[in-house]
Amino acid sequence: MESISPDGDSGDKYTINGDCSPTSNKDSNSLNHAKNIDDISTPSELKFDEDFEFEDPDVTKKRKELEKCLSNPDVVNLEQWVNFAKSKAGLISDEYRRKIWPLLVGVTQEEMTEPPSLDELSTHPEYNQVVLDVNRSLKRFPPGIPYEQRVALQDQLTVLILRVIMKYPHLKYYQGYHDVAITLLLVCGDKASFPLLCRLSYGPSAPLAPFMQTTMQPTQHLLNYMLPVIRRADERLSDCLEKSGVGTMFALPWYLTWFGHSLNRYADVVRLYDYFLCAAPLFPVYVTAALVLHRAPDVLLCDCDMAMMHCLLSRLPDDLPFEDILVTAKKLYDENDPTDLEPEVAALEKREEQQRRADEERMRRRAAERAGRGRAGGWRALPAALRRPGPRRAALALAAALLAVYVYYRPDLFREREDDL
Amino acid sequence: MSEPNEPVPGLKQKKVFKIIVLGDSGVGKTCLTYRFCEGQFLDKSEATIGVDFRERTVRIRNEDIKLQLWDTAGQERFRKSMVQHYYRNVHAVVIVYDVTKPETFHSIANWMQEVESHGLTGAPRVLVGNKCDCGTPESRLATTYAQRLADKHGMPLFETSALLDSECDNVESIFMTLAHKLYSKQPLRVLSVEGERGPRLVTLSRQKRNNSSNDSCLCS
Numbered sequence: 119m120e121s122i123s124p125d126g127d128s129g130d131k132y133t134i135n136g137d138c139s140p141t142s143n144k145d146s147n148s149l150n151h152a153k154n155i156d157d158i159s160t161p162s163e164l165k166f167d168e169d170f171e172f173e174d175p176d177v178t179k180k181r182k183e184l185e186k187c188l189s190n191p192d193v194v195n196l197e198q199w200v201n202f203a204k205s206k207a208g209l210i211s212d213e214y215r216r217k218i219w220p221l222l223v224g225v226t227q228e229e230m231t232e233p234p235s236l237d238e239l240s241t242h243p244e245y246n247q248v249v250l251d252v253n254r255s256l257k258r259f260p261p262g263i264p265y266e267q268r269v270a271l272q273d274q275l276t277v278l279i280l281r282v283i284m285k286y287p288h289l290k291y292y293q294g295y296h297d298v299a300i301t302l303l304l305v306c307g308d309k310a311s312f313p314l315l316c317r318l319s320y321g322p323s324a325p326l327a328p329f330m331q332t333t334m335q336p337t338q339h340l341l342n343y344m345l346p347v348i349r350r351a352d353e354r355l356s357d358c359l360e361k362s363g364v365g366t367m368f369a370l371p372w373y374l375t376w377f378g379h380s381l382n383r384y385a386d387v388v389r390l391y392d393y394f395l396c397a398a399p400l401f402p403v404y405v406t407a408a409l410v411l412h413r414a415p416d417v418l419l420c421d422c423d424m425a426m427m428h429c430l431l432s433r434l435p436d437d438l439p440f441e442d443i444l445v446t447a448k449k450l451y452d453e454n455d456p457t458d459l460e461p462e463v464a465a466l467e468k469r470e471e472q473q474r475r476a477d478e479e480r481m482r483r484r485a486a487e488r489a490g491r492g493r494a495g496g497w498r499a500l501p502a503a504l505r506r507p508g509p510r511r512a513a514l515a516l517a518a519a520l521l522a523v524y525v526y527y528r529p530d531l532f533r534e535r536e537d538d539l
Numbered sequence: 540m541s542e543p544n545e546p547v548p549g550l551k552q553k554k555v556f557k558i559i560v561l562g563d564s565g566v567g568k569t570c571l572t573y574r575f576c577e578g579q580f581l582d583k584s585e586a587t588i589g590v591d592f593r594e595r596t597v598r599i600r601n602e603d604i605k606l607q608l609w610d611t612a613g614q615e616r617f618r619k620s621m622v623q624h625y626y627r628n629v630h631a632v633v634i635v636y637d638v639t640k641p642e643t644f645h646s647i648a649n650w651m652q653e654v655e656s657h658g659l660t661g662a663p664r665v666l667v668g669n670k671c672d673c674g675t676p677e678s679r680l681a682t683t684y685a686q687r688l689a690d691k692h693g694m695p696l697f698e699t700s701a702l703l704d705s706e707c708d709n710v711e712s713i714f715m716t717l718a719h720k721l722y723s724k725q726p727l728r729v730l731s732v733e734g735e736r737g738p739r740l741v742t743l744s745r746q747k748r749n750n751s752s753n754d755s756c757l758c759s
Contacts, residue, residue: 198706247614250565250586257583293586293614365624371588379588419548425557425607429592475626481658488661 120372177207180311184214196221200396204448206441215305215388220314222395229313236273239280244291251296252276258300258378274308275300281312286320289330297375298326301391318395329374339467340403341373346462347407347454355414362420364427369406371432376402380434393444400456401447408446409438482534490517555605555694556721557628558714561650562635563578563643564613565671570701571635572608574710580702587612590625593602597715599722606718618653626750629736631717632664638698639674644685664694667713672700 173181184202187194199221202209209215220230239245252275261270279299281471283291298318302311318326327338344366349356369381376394378387394402410431420430560568569591573581576593591610596603609625611617634650636643647666654664666689671679682698689696695716699709 247564254565254583254585257585290616292616293612294588296586332616333619338621367589367621367624370621374588379585425555425592425594428590429594432592474623484658485660535566 130496131229148209174207177210180205180207181210184210184218188214189219191217191221203392203396204444208389212305212388215392216307216310219302219306219391220310223314223317225310225313225317228307231312232307233274233277233281233312236277239277239284242280244283245276245280247293248276248279248291248296248299249324251293252279255296255300258297258304260384271303275303275434277301278308278311278315282315282319283330285316289319290332292334292374294371294374294379295326295329297378301376301378301387305388305391320486323399324341325394325402328399334386337370337374338366340400341369341406342401342463342466343403343456343459344369344407344410345466347404347450348410349462350454351407351411351450352414355411355417358418358422359410359427362422362427363424364431368428368432369410372406372409373402377405377434380432382434382436386438386440389440390444398451398456401451404447404451404454405443407450408443409434411446412438412443486514487517490514553603553605554650554722555607556630556718557607557609558631558633558717559611559625559629560610560633560635561611561653562613562667563637563640563646566614566635566637566640566643567701568610568615568635571633571667571669571710571713572610573700574701575714577607578707579672580704586614590622593616597712597718599639599718602722604718604722606714608714623657626659629657629659629662630721631662632659633667633717634664635667635669636680637670637673638668638679638685639670644668644680644688647688659759663724664692665697665713665717666692666694668696668698670700670702671698672703672706 157294180202187198187202191443198217201217203222220226228527242248254274255272255275256268259271263271275296279291279296283289284300299311299315302314305311306314319330320327328340331337345359348359377390381387381390390405413431416430417427420426420499560572562568564586569584569587570581572591572593573584574577576595587610590614592607593610594605594607596605598604609629611622611625632654634647634654636647638644652703654660654662666685668680668682673679682696685698686696697709697713699713701705701710
């Protein structure tokens with residue numbers, strides 16, 4: 119492949135170094151979660167939990183308990199299911215998840231109704247956006263899945279999403295919602311995943327509800343809780359993040375999709391869903407904080423630059439010890455209640471607002487300066503500028519005077535610039 | 540292994556040009572930036588949530604230049620308040636539409652408005668019609684039509700395909716055009732130091748006007 123230089127400069131070359139791929143932690147052997155799950159499941163294996171040769175004895179024990187409980191589910195209370203879901207290795211297998219996930223969010227058998235056909239839903243205004251995103255969700259399906267089966271699942275996914283946003287018209291579809299929906303669909307099937315997704319999307323403490331408002335403002339606000347949590351745990355790391363100006367955008371897809379969009383390993387995704395389905399709505403934010411804390415050594419080594427930092431953080435390595443991270447997140451949650459963090463979040467948002475205003479002011483100045491520099495539209499801009507408040511008028515007059523002097527001395531340059539535009 | 544692009548102590552830091560890539564959902568922004576930065580087509584591309592980032596170092600007149608591409612989510616709800624942050628210190632803009640979907644072309648007016656609202660009117664911009672491998676010549680948006688709009692806004696037009704290997708040179712030229720344009724604007728756009736681009740500097744590009752008709756691809 120050859121590089122092209124539009125102006126024919128033969129000195130142009132390039133090197134490809136585009137994807138700043140994640141660095142993996144070499145010390146991940148020390149994690150406390152079932153190692154065999156890790157070793158066997160590759161990013162591509164959907165049924166990661168079959169054909170175990172070695173299994174952590176704790177997990178084997180848990181598996182037996184789960185099977186016992188599932189054989190007589192009526193005598194098991196919610197607390198016990200939650201306990202299974204949150205403790206080490208979660209619900210272990212999709213076979214158990216299929217039955218337990220609906221129980222965790224209180225979905226009953228009666229709610230699991232037959233879905234309508236896709237044709238009935240295609241008139242919805244969000245239909246095109248949903249189809250667009252669903253068609254691009256190939257990575258989330260098990261590879262090697264027969265084409266017909268995958269297309270059928272994708273249709274089910276579209277139906278599932280549209281059903282929910284039609285049932286609750288005030289809820290807005292967001293890119294990433296399909297990542298949550300597909301995880302539910304793959305585990306629970308099309309009948310059970312509809313009431314499940316409804317529970318997650320609608321209601322005062324529904325975890326996905328803030329993401330589905332008219333703007334992303336509520337989401338952004340909630341994601342901001344990550345920063346004081348990090349600051350309280352590791353000031354040096356927090357300073358480093360703040361100095362780089364990286365913000366919270368790197369964690370946005372994590373939060374919006376409960377990591378479904380960002381993790382390569384299906385096993386990790388469903389493990390996290392076990393926990394999130396029965397945790398506090400803000401808990402995923404504490405997991406993002408725990409994750410950033412876990413990666414502190416990499417972060418501290420990274421160039422203190424917004425782009426580099428965003429790049430490092432947004433790409434997650436495949437070997438993250440999620441059992442440890444969940445334990446840390448739980449601890450962080452217990453020690454830093456969201457209500458305690460409110461003043462810190464408010465202060466942070468105030469600072470951001472000030473920064474935004476300063477940026478806007480800078481932009482206005484730049485625009486005014488450009489208008490004053492007298493491109494073709496310079497004269498047209500003048501009357502509009504004169505309608506503005508006094509100080510700006512003075513600034514403009516000064517700019518115009520400077521321009522006049524400038525043009526007087528360098529009319530040639532001025533003309534050349536116009537040609538260039 | 541040491542990276543060849545690692546800054547050598549005592550030497551000047553590499554120049555960084557920030558380019559933001561905009562356009563409707565599904566027009567191929569991610570594939571385009573991936574093609575440029577990774578040299579291949581992204582097979583299983585997914586919806587971009589928020590903002591993604593890719594970079595590549597190019598060499599212009601024996602100087603290494605780092606091009607940072609900010610690949611943004613197409614869905615409108617991410618734009619307000621969220622992507623805003625990423626317009627800060629942007630040097631150039633790429634607006635992408637899908638040649639097989641006229642509605643994505645019609646959104647360009649909105650994108651232009653957004654660019655201007657962020658004070659980027661003076662920044663170099665290019666218009667990219669992507670997916671020219673798709674559909675029939677009749678179903679694709681006519682080049683003349685797109686060219687008219689590009690001329691109106693004074694930006695070069697490229698028609699390309701992130702999918703076709705044969706088109707990769709064209710994808711190259713999109714970003715290289717911008718890189719050269721930005722390079723020729725030196726020393727006015729130096730490094731990425733905050734607040735350094737003072738309003739006192741007068742931007743005078745000495746680069747000759749780009750003959751944009753040469754940039755169109757011949758893929759129909």
